[in-house]
Amino acid sequence: MTDYPTVYKTWQYNVNQVFNSTGNTTTDCQNLLLGIVNSFIGFSSNPWTVVGSSNSTVAALDGVNRWITNSNLVWNSSSSAHSWIVLKQAGISSNFQLLISCGTSSGTSAYKLNVSISRSAGFTGGSTTADPTATDSISIISNSNWGGPSSSSYNLKLHVEMSSDGQCTRWQVLGGVTGSTNSPNSNNLIFALIDVPQNPVSGWNNPFVICWNATSSTGSDLTSALATSAELTGYGVSTMTLYCTGEGVNASLIKEYNQIPNDISSGYYIGSIGLFSNTTSNQGRHGQLFDMWWGTSIFGWTTGSTGRGGNGLMFQGSSSNAYAQIGQILIPWNGSQILFNG
Amino acid sequence: MVNMSYPTLIKTWLYKNNIRILGTTAGGNHPGDFQSILYILINGLTSFSSNPWTVVGSSNSTVAALDGVNRWTSTSSIVFSSINSAHSWIVLKQTGISSNFQLLISCATSSFGTIGGISVSMSPSVGFTGGSTTTDPTATDIVTVNNNLCFTPIVSSAYVGYVLHIQMSDDGSCTRWQLFTGTSGTSNGAPTGYNSDLSSFAIFDVPQNPTTGWTNPCIGIWLGSDNIGNLNLLNAFYNSSSGIFAARSPSGIMPLAPTGEAFYTSSSVSLIKDNIIVPNEISTEYHLFPIGLVSTTVGSRGHHGYICDMWWGPTAYSSILNNPLYYSNGLLYPGRNSNNFAQIENLVIPWDGSIMKFTGS
Numbered sequence: 001m002t003d004y005p006t007v008y009k010t011w012q013y014n015v016n017q018v019f020n021s022t023g024n025t026t027t028d029c030q031n032l033l034l035g036i037v038n039s040f041i042g043f044s045s046n047p048w049t050v051v052g053s054s055n056s057t058v059a060a061l062d063g064v065n066r067w068i069t070n071s072n073l074v075w076n077s078s079s080s081a082h083s084w085i086v087l088k089q090a091g092i093s094s095n096f097q098l099l100i101s102c103g104t105s106s107g108t109s110a111y112k113l114n115v116s117i118s119r120s121a122g123f124t125g126g127s128t129t130a131d132p133t134a135t136d137s138i139s140i141i142s143n144s145n146w147g148g149p150s151s152s153s154y155n156l157k158l159h160v161e162m163s164s165d166g167q168c169t170r171w172q173v174l175g176g177v178t179g180s181t182n183s184p185n186s187n188n189l190i191f192a193l194i195d196v197p198q199n200p201v202s203g204w205n206n207p208f209v210i211c212w213n214a215t216s217s218t219g220s221d222l223t224s225a226l227a228t229s230a231e232l233t234g235y236g237v238s239t240m241t242l243y244c245t246g247e248g249v250n251a252s253l254i255k256e257y258n259q260i261p262n263d264i265s266s267g268y269y270i271g272s273i274g275l276f277s278n279t280t281s282n283q284g285r286h287g288q289l290f291d292m293w294w295g296t297s298i299f300g301w302t303t304g305s306t307g308r309g310g311n312g313l314m315f316q317g318s319s320s321n322a323y324a325q326i327g328q329i330l331i332p333w334n335g336s337q338i339l340f341n342g
Numbered sequence: 343m344v345n346m347s348y349p350t351l352i353k354t355w356l357y358k359n360n361i362r363i364l365g366t367t368a369g370g371n372h373p374g375d376f377q378s379i380l381y382i383l384i385n386g387l388t389s390f391s392s393n394p395w396t397v398v399g400s401s402n403s404t405v406a407a408l409d410g411v412n413r414w415t416s417t418s419s420i421v422f423s424s425i426n427s428a429h430s431w432i433v434l435k436q437t438g439i440s441s442n443f444q445l446l447i448s449c450a451t452s453s454f455g456t457i458g459g460i461s462v463s464m465s466p467s468v469g470f471t472g473g474s475t476t477t478d479p480t481a482t483d484i485v486t487v488n489n490n491l492c493f494t495p496i497v498s499s500a501y502v503g504y505v506l507h508i509q510m511s512d513d514g515s516c517t518r519w520q521l522f523t524g525t526s527g528t529s530n531g532a533p534t535g536y537n538s539d540l541s542s543f544a545i546f547d548v549p550q551n552p553t554t555g556w557t558n559p560c561i562g563i564w565l566g567s568d569n570i571g572n573l574n575l576l577n578a579f580y581n582s583s584s585g586i587f588a589a590r591s592p593s594g595i596m597p598l599a600p601t602g603e604a605f606y607t608s609s610s611v612s613l614i615k616d617n618i619i620v621p622n623e624i625s626t627e628y629h630l631f632p633i634g635l636v637s638t639t640v641g642s643r644g645h646h647g648y649i650c651d652m653w654w655g656p657t658a659y660s661s662i663l664n665n666p667l668y669y670s671n672g673l674l675y676p677g678r679n680s681n682n683f684a685q686i687e688n689l690v691i692p693w694d695g696s697i698m699k700f701t702g703s
Contacts, residue, residue, distance in 0.1 A: 274603050
């Protein structure tokens with residue numbers, strides 16, 4: 001029997017949001033990004049708040065949300081009129097801010113974004129043709145894919161979870177092309193989190209980690225990247241990247257060491273995820289992620305006919321569907337059946 | 343002083359540390375030194391103030407029986423030989439591990455003959471039966487720990503003595519010992535005063551949080567070195583993926599490999615302890631990491647628990663004196679009091695507050 005881990009946070013869920021293909025990738029991107037932002041600001045307890053925004057015609061850091069409809073999300077080159085929004089989450093630190101900008105060097109390509117955060121100083125300035133800036137900003141996505149479809153219009157499922165104290169926000173996008181070879185055609189287009197870590201080391205002031213792993217095409221398991229490279233960004237003594245650690249033996253992580261249930265207990269392995277940095281001046285093991293675990297990698301995404309992989313695998317826990325596996329990672333779930341199929 | 347994030351001890355520990363054992367003859371005497379070491383070890387295990395190991399039976403090569411008598415009453419009672427010749431053996435029992443956990447130490451080996459060397463096996467619950475002056479007792483649930491163990495070097499170089507450390511939890515569920523073999527001079531590359539080889543390392547434990555369904559959970563390991571200069575005795579421990587601990591699951595023999603917190607570097611997985619070359623640069627502390635137990639043996643696959651009160655220490659200390667051969671032997675951590683933890687190579691164990699002795703000189 002699987003030994004389920006303790007869930008430390010109380011979680012709010014806005015999962016199983018359906019964004020069906022419109023046949024137009026720009027519209028798909030508008031719908032999806034607006035859905036993400038609306039989820040962030042729509043939670044009942046400690047939601048993200050809007051510091052300011054631009055809809056490409058009006059821009060100000062005045063607390064107004066100008067991303068009302070998908071047409072308010074306008075992509076353009078960074079010095080041309082474009083949309084941006086600054087969100088704030090005091091659960092992470094008193095003035096933690098997130099800037100999402102549709103102004104990139106890729107111009108009108110809606111599957112590209114610039115994303116950055118401000119640890120505490122906050123963003124200032126900004127106009128319809130210029131993004132706000134912050135003295136302590138850290139770039140998270142720079143003219144790169146953020147998960148919106150690029151060449152093909154997809155049926156998408158958006159899942160957003162936030163802890164009731166605002167410390168942890170996660171979002172995932174699953175979906176794909178109907179009838180693709182990844183039957184039952186589900187791909188992980190976004191796996192992202194902005195979290196205060198559990199048990200941060202002493203001296204780590206305003207600790208946070210952020211990851212926005214994304215692809216704009218089918219055929220990937222974004223969670224496997226978390227295991228194989230330093231995908232998280234944080235700030236210790238300076239900006240640092242962090243690895244997601246797991247229990248390992250010799251040359252393997254346990255999650256991939258045993259691909260079957262435990263022969264003695266019949267339970268599946270569920271392991272905690274630590275945070276380790278080897279960035280100069282920030283080296284060390286600095287904490288772990290709240291309420292997120294490595295699952296057994298046999299359930300992870302696999303190219304080909306078994307493409308569903310771990311997406312949508314449900315674990316009962318102490319109640320029905322209390323955990324869901326996405327790729328190789330397990331997260332708390334709200335009891336519903338996760339939607340993942342494109 | 344090492345700034346350290348200290349773990350909480352699960353067990354209350356009893357110590358017989360820093361037992362000095364002089365070489366019987368300058369320059370090495372075998373099997374004389376082997377006899378002295380085994381004699382003192384058995385006396386140590388059977389004399390703890392709480393839940394000591396007891397003797398189930400023994401052979402001194404002339405009389406043998408599983409009658410509760412300890413015939414290892416002097417060093418000369420310990421006789422080494424090849425298999426099927428008259429030799430000594432002893433069976434010990436530790437009810438803190440299971441109601442009838444037994445450990446057989448036999449002085450008959452196929453490799454070392456009369457020079458010295460032992461065979462070690464355990465019975466998790468059934469117990470040993472039979473045995474004579476020429477044959478070892480057997481058990482239906484026997485688990486071989488080490489069939490040809492040379493627990494200290496037999497090379498007759500300038501050994502000047504040994505230091506034995508024994509630790510046992512007061513409930514008897516965990517017993518460990520370490521033996522350091524010292525030489526004079528610095529020919530082994532270690533700094534003056536630090537010339538000491540870890541030549542024996544043993545654990546007989548009930549794991550922490552054993553997997554549900556693992557009846558009579560226990561692990562055993564006794565590593566030894568027969569060669570001076572083998573200053574990284576625990577290398578096999580670190581690099582084991584198929585299993586270095588002896589154990590038995592309900593399905594049969596189940597070698598277990600030690601785990602540690604790890605991450606991918608390029609295409610391979612690396613334990614964090616091997617990547618800690620400086621203290622945590624945010625907290626300025628060194629960190630210790632739990633040691634898990636996994637098996638790939640069909641019928642027993644999975645993660646089956648942790649080693650109680652033993653941790654991976656930072657590899658940084660393997661070169662603390664700019665000498666890669668020194669490793670970390672003898673490094674002490676103050677803990678919440680004084681010298682509450684000691685590092686041996688890459689492993690950290692609870693300590694009794696004393697200065698750890700490990701040199702032979």
